[in-house]
Amino acid sequence: MDGDPDDLELLLATTRQEVDALRDDRRLAPIQGSRGAALREHVLDLLGAFDHRIAETPDAGASPAVRRAFARSLRQSMVMLRGAYAALPWLAATREPTVNLGSLYLAEELATALVGSDVDLVVVPNAEAMYSTTSWPFSAVIDGTAGFTPSASRRPIVLNYPLSDGDRLLLHPLFAHEIGHASVHEHNLVSTVETGLDSSEAFSDAFSETIQAMKTFWPAASETRIIGTLRAMLRAWIEELLCDHLATEAMGPAFLLAFACFVMPLSYGEPGNQHPPATLRVRLMLEHLARRGWDPYLDSVTPGIKSWLTNVSADAAGAAPAPSFAFFRDQLADNAETLQDTTNVRVGSHCLDPAASIPAADEAAALLDASILPVGLDEPLHGRAILLGGWQSAIRRHGDRPEGLVHALADRRLQDLVGKAIEMSTVVTSWRATA
Amino acid sequence: MTALGREELREAMEAPSLGDRLVIVPLLDPAQVGAAAVDLRLGTEFLLLRRTRRPGIDPGVRSQADLDEMQERVVVPFGEKLWLHPRHFILAATLEYLALPNDLCANVVGRSSWGRLGLIVATAVFVHPGFHGCLTLELVNEGDSPIALRPGSRIAQLSLHRLASAAEVSPDEGKYHGPVRPEPSRLPSERGEFDRLDKLGSELRSRLG
Numbered sequence: 001m002d003g004d005p006d007d008l009e010l011l012l013a014t015t016r017q018e019v020d021a022l023r024d025d026r027r028l029a030p031i032q033g034s035r036g037a038a039l040r041e042h043v044l045d046l047l048g049a050f051d052h053r054i055a056e057t058p059d060a061g062a063s064p065a066v067r068r069a070f071a072r073s074l075r076q077s078m079v080m081l082r083g084a085y086a087a088l089p090w091l092a093a094t095r096e097p098t099v100n101l102g103s104l105y106l107a108e109e110l111a112t113a114l115v116g117s118d119v120d121l122v123v124v125p126n127a128e129a130m131y132s133t134t135s136w137p138f139s140a141v142i143d144g145t146a147g148f149t150p151s152a153s154r155r156p157i158v159l160n161y162p163l164s165d166g167d168r169l170l171l172h173p174l175f176a177h178e179i180g181h182a183s184v185h186e187h188n189l190v191s192t193v194e195t196g197l198d199s200s201e202a203f204s205d206a207f208s209e210t211i212q213a214m215k216t217f218w219p220a221a222s223e224t225r226i227i228g229t230l231r232a233m234l235r236a237w238i239e240e241l242l243c244d245h246l247a248t249e250a251m252g253p254a255f256l257l258a259f260a261c262f263v264m265p266l267s268y269g270e271p272g273n274q275h276p277p278a279t280l281r282v283r284l285m286l287e288h289l290a291r292r293g294w295d296p297y298l299d300s301v302t303p304g305i306k307s308w309l310t311n312v313s314a315d316a317a318g319a320a321p322a323p324s325f326a327f328f329r330d331q332l333a334d335n336a337e338t339l340q341d342t343t344n345v346r347v348g349s350h351c352l353d354p355a356a357s358i359p360a361a362d363e364a365a366a367l368l369d370a371s372i373l374p375v376g377l378d379e380p381l382h383g384r385a386i387l388l389g390g391w392q393s394a395i396r397r398h399g400d401r402p403e404g405l406v407h408a409l410a411d412r413r414l415q416d417l418v419g420k421a422i423e424m425s426t427v428v429t430s431w432r433a434t435a
Numbered sequence: 436m437t438a439l440g441r442e443e444l445r446e447a448m449e450a451p452s453l454g455d456r457l458v459i460v461p462l463l464d465p466a467q468v469g470a471a472a473v474d475l476r477l478g479t480e481f482l483l484l485r486r487t488r489r490p491g492i493d494p495g496v497r498s499q500a501d502l503d504e505m506q507e508r509v510v511v512p513f514g515e516k517l518w519l520h521p522r523h524f525i526l527a528a529t530l531e532y533l534a535l536p537n538d539l540c541a542n543v544v545g546r547s548s549w550g551r552l553g554l555i556v557a558t559a560v561f562v563h564p565g566f567h568g569c570l571t572l573e574l575v576n577e578g579d580s581p582i583a584l585r586p587g588s589r590i591a592q593l594s595l596h597r598l599a600s601a602a603e604v605s606p607d608e609g610k611y612h613g614p615v616r617p618e619p620s621r622l623p624s625e626r627g628e629f630d631r632l633d634k635l636g637s638e639l640r641s642r643l644g
Contacts, residue, residue: 033514097510101479370453371567371613373532375460413613420532420569420615423479427513427530427587428461
C-alpha cells in the first residue's frame with residue numbers, strides 16, 4: 001500500500017530527478033524546421049505535466065487517504081516518465097535521418113495524404129522485427145493531469161521499421177499501413193464503420209447468433225464479457241483492415257506486393273485477436289484493387305503472383321477455430337465495400353489513381369531496366385509511382401512468382417535507384433515551388 | 436575526340452533512343468547546361484574518413500570490409516550544411532545521375548569559384564563511355580578557413596567529348612557501375628595485382644643470390 005510519508009518523498013525526489021535529467025539532455029534541445037518539433041513539444045508537455053503534479057502534492061496535513069491516492073497515481077505514471085527516454089533517439093533521428101531520404105520523403109507524403117498536413121512524423125529503426133506506429137506516446141499522463149494544458153497541437157507520429165529493412169525500399173509501401181493507424185485514430189474511422197455495421201439488421205442478427213454460439217464455446221464467460229470481448233476484437237480487426245485499405249488506396253498494387261513479401265512468410269490463415277488472417281486480408285486487398293481498376297495492370301505486370309494470391313485468398317473461407325472468428329470474417333467480407341469507401345473518402349484526391357500512375361510506373365520501370373535513375377526524363381515522376389515501377393522492374397528481373405519477390409528484396413542496386421529517385425523527385429518538385 | 440558545345444549537348448540529351456541518349460537527371464536549372472560544359476551539383480550523401488588506431492591504409496593488405504569500416508556515411512538533407520575543415524578530406528557524390536552513351540566520354544573538374552576558397556574538387560576526372568551513376572567527388576579543403584558545403588550547390592563541371600567511334604561497353608562493366616552515393620575505393624579488389632607486385636619485388640631482390 002502507498003502512503004508512507006517517506007515513500008511519497010522518494011517518489012517526488014525520483015520524479016524531480018528524472019524530469020531534470022530529461023530536460024538537460026541535449027537531444028531535447030530546440031529543433032530547426034518542423035520535423036520532430038511536435039514530438040519535442042509532446043515530450044516537454046509530459047515533463048510539464050509532472051511539474052504540475054509535483055506542484056499539486058498534498059501537504060503534510062492532508063489526509064493519509066489523499067496522500068496515498070496521490071502517491072499511487074505518481075507511481076503509476078513513473079513508468080511513462082522512464083519511457084520518455086525512448087523519445088530521445090527519436091528526436092536525434094530528426095536531426096540525422098536514419099532512413100534514406102527517399103523513404104523519409106515518401107513517409108512524410110503518406111502522412112499528409114492519410115492523416116492530414118497537421119502532423120509530425122519521425123521515422124526510426126527498431127530492434128524488434130516488425131513495423132509499428134505510435135501516436136501521442138505520452139498522452140495518457142498528459143491528459144490525465146487535471147488542470148494542465150499541453151502546448152503540442154500537431155499529432156506526433158513515430159513510425160518504426162525493422163533494422164533489417166532500412167534499405168529495402170520495396171517493403172516501404174508498408175509505411176502506408178502503419179501511418180494508416182494514425183489516420184484511423186485521428187479521424188475516428190473505426191467508429192464510422194462500426195456505426196454503419198450496427199445499423200444493419202443482418203449484422204445485428206449475426207452478432208446475436210454469435211453471442212449465443214460463444215456461450216457454448218466459452219461457458220465460463222458472462223454475456224457481458226462475451227459482448228465486450230467480441231466488440232474489442234471487432235474493432236481491432238476493423239482497424240487493421242482499414243489500414244490495409246488506406247494503404248491500398250495510397251500505394252496501389254505496391255502495397256499488396258510488399259504485404260505478400262513481408263507478411264505471408266510470417267502468417268497465413270491463422271486469425272488473431274488483433275489481426276485478421278492474412279488470407280482474408282489478401283482477399284480484401286485483391287477485391288479493393290479490382291474495384292479501383294487495377295486488375296488490367298496486375299494481369300499484365302504480374303499475372304503469376306496475382307494467381308498465387310488469388311489461391312491464397314480462397315483459403316480465407318476455410319474453417320474458423322471459433323464462432324467469433326467466422327463472424328468477423330463473414331461480416332467484414334460482406335461489408336468490404338463499406339471499408340473501402342470509408343478509406344476512399346479519407347484519402348480522396350491523394351489516392352494512387354491507375355490512369356495517371358500506370359504510365360508513370362511504366363516509365364520508371366523502363367528507366368530502371370536501362371539502369372537509369374527513374375526520376376523522370378521530362379517531368380519528375382510521382383514518388384509512389386516510382387515505387388510501383390520499382391516493383392514492376394523487379395518482377396521482370398527476378399520472376400513473376402513468389403520466390404521472385406524474395407530475390408527482388410535482395411536487389412540492392414535496384415532499390416538504391418528507387419530510393420534516390422524518390423528523393424530527387426521530391427527535390428525537383430520542391431525546387432520548382434521555390435521559384 | 437570532339438568537345439560538345441551547348442547545342443550538341445542538348446541534342447545528345449534529347450536523342451530519341453534511351454541507349455543513345457546522354458542522361459543527366461535531375462537538372463534543377465536548364466542554365467546548368469553551359470557553352471561547353473554542364474554544371475554538376477553536390478548531392479546529399481558523404482563519406483567521412485574515421486579516425487583510426489590502425490597504422491594506415493595499405494590497399495594491398497586491407498580487405499574491402501576493412502576499408503569500408505574506416506569510412507562513415509553521413510546524410511545531409513537540403514537546407515543543412517556540412518562544414519569541411521582545413522586539410523580534411525571527404526567523398527561526396529553529385530546530385531545528378533549520369534548515363535553516358537557509348538560514344539561519349541567526359542571529364543570532371545571543380546568550379547574555380549570554389550577552388551578560390553581553397554576547396555579542391557578532384558574526381559577520377561575521366562568518365563568512361565557507358566558510365567551510369569552519380570559521380571564520386573573527392574573534396575579537400577586546402578584553405579585555412581572551414582568551408583560550408585550545401586547539398587545542391589553547383590560544385591563541378593562536366594565537359595563531354597564524342598569518340599570517333601562508339602566504344603564497346605558491356606552493361607555491367609566497371610567496378611563502380613550505377614552508384615547513387617559516394618563510393619569508397621575498390622582498390623582491394625585489385626589484390627591479385629598487389630600480390631603480383633610483391634612477388635615481382637621478391638624476384639628482383641633475390642636475383643643476385
